[in-house]
Amino acid sequence: MSTALEVKNLNKIFSSGALFAKKSSVHAVNDVSFTVTEGSTMGLIGESGSGKSTTARMVCRLLTPTSGNIELFGRDIVKLRSRAATQVTREVQIVFQDPGSSLNPRWRIGSLVAEGMLTHGIGTAEQRKRRVRELLEMCGLPASAADKFPHEFSGGQRQRIAIARALAVEPRLLILDEPVSALDVSIQAQILILLRDLQRELGMTYLMVSHDLAVVEQFCDDVCVMRNGQIVEQGNATAVLTNPSAEYTQELINAHPEPDPRKSRLRVENER
């Protein structure tokens, strides 16, 4: 299997300094390195403030690293400019935690899903319209959803719309930033099953940020455990979460509540 993503010695320092206040800085991501195999899912876990989202945001170029390398399918994406950078924004898409705030409430679903295709000059208006309907159906929604507005859908349905929107530009890497944590537990498994099915069908690579160790154990192939911006442990998700070598990972596991049995549907699906 080839490498989809290689992150090497990545650093992000946030500096803040006002004229009269004391300058301060946060080393949010500190010498982070990991590799994600094409078609697999890497999870990033760790307590709040450990640097998971900052790492994910650098991979999709929403943040610029202070130093380090990010290679996506063999190409260093940190220093890219203009056209090459546009291509990368197409190859990496992100699905956020809260589909309510990531979808403009004044736009119809059809326009929201088609926006990326329009930006990247993909297809004619007619082709885009057809593709939007296909994508909605792929994500378990009726094609007629295209004519409605976000408020006409439930949280789970809105997350399906956000996934369809991310898929519209045919990304090779999907970043999932807490993709189910804003949803009811019973809906979480449905969205995870959809993501798993799409990955199998489309061969996409996933980088998932999550607080939920049960979700990570069931959904991710590998995991990086982060603390204070650094990776304290990484490896196969089941191995790390059942037999951790770092004391901190064990503390995270101990602090985590028992998995909700309603989420076990994903495990059943995985075992089929």
Ligand SMILES: Nc1ncnc2c1ncn2[C@@H]1O[C@H](COP(=O)(O)OP(=O)(O)OP(=O)(O)O)[C@@H](O)[C@H]1O
């Ligand atoms: N734009 C920013 N400016 C300054 N500091 C920031 C910024 N974004 C994040 N930080 C800081 O960087 C550190 C890592 O934050 P980050 O959001 O990456 O952590 P996280 O592990 O994703 O946390 P959570 O699970 O709560 O989202 C934190 O100390 C945070 O306060």
